[in-house]
Amino acid sequence: MDTLFNNLDIFVDGFRMTFVLFFFAAIFALILGTIVGAMRVSPVTPMRAVGTVYVNLVRNTPLTLLMFFFAFGYPKLGLPDVGYTTLAIIALSLYTATYVAETLRSGINTVPVGQAEAARAIGLPFGQTMSLVILPQAFRATVPPMMSVFIALLKNTTIAAGFSVAEAGTIRQVLSERGEPQLTVLLWVALIFILAVGVLSLLQRYLENKWRVAR
């Protein structure tokens, strides 16, 4: 307990950054992933192709490499300096979006084709067929696997520690310099992560109940 309370400032700062990374990356990944997921089932071949290339390229790249690219490659491009935190959010968003897209695509496949046909038959174009009829039903079907994606994102934020972003993954390092027992620090960090994941699980249960679709 002393380890935690004597260094509360470090813990609070570290986890605040973790949640900032998580929060923004989750939102951007959800938006981008939904767009890419819709592209992957689009009737327009070039759209499908772009979606497929993006997913396969980014998903098959280790996140650490992606972070490397943004942390070291981006500044060399001569673009405005946006700071490591923003770059980490971009890398996490791009990476997680591929998983969101794939999860959503499997969810879309659980929606009976008759739903899309009925939507098209009343004159809805592809975009509205997706946004008004298919995606709302696909989201419901994907709550559990989608939560796994976001739990993975929460833990993946620690990779940003390697790139000068002071989030929870750096707590151990800082505190070992203060002479705290490393194992105890790690256990505390792990415990807080488990609590945070618990909150996500509660959210999952809430959404599952709220969105239960009757067939």
Next chain:
Amino acid sequence: MAPTDETNPSASTGSTPISRYETTSNPIVAGRGEPLVVVENVEKHYGDFHALKNINLTVNKGEVVVVIGPSGSGKSTLCRTINRLETISSGEIRIDGTKLPSEGKKLAALRADVGMVFQSFNLFAHKTILENVTLGPMKVRRQKKADAEKAAKVLLERVGIEQQSAKLPAQLSGGQQQRVAIARALAMKPKVMLFDEPTSALDPEMITEVLDVMTQLAAEGMTMIVVTHEMGFARKAADRVVFMADGEIVEDTTPEEFFDHPKSTRAKDFLSKLLTH
């Protein structure tokens, strides 16, 4: 549509007494207007499979055409090509003088004028009955919510579902769902309605309630293309019967002529199987 969705035609009619409709001959007085749906030299291939062979069909305004034929003869395919849920290999389809656009906004706009009722209802599972009926008018016709709801309530009343408008589709019986599906299509004020075996997925006791709505619609002068094995409905409401077999239109004649004096052997065969069950 999945090739296996077809119920055995003899089974689906076996449970429905034909006599129920034998009271009137043909009460339809719909004015024969100009051609509304024109299908010209249409061919459709699924890979090597020739699903539609040189289809020519004209449906005039106010006309009710029943399409009948054995399972796999291409009835659903024909129905679905008319609003381009299925593309065609060659030929031409025109709705009210306009050639079917190939994609995009124009196609969507044309589909809004062609109502479609499916065998499996396909009500939007996550929306209430009322929302099912108002979605198209609000999003496609850009009606205000209040106007769309007012019109939807009138339609739901007409098909006898006004009490259920706050429920989800899964809470309704099949017959009720299909009547909502009809209301949903009508809400778009379509020029023509397509029905693809609207009663084949229904329990026998619910078939009548759906056919009654369709009969009323026909009597009001709606242009309809109806794929069905309900011979009673065909006799009572149809102006013409189109008999399909193996992707071809084999007969195109009046209901009396078709049922009482079929010309082709394939039609005779088909009818004898329907009647002996």
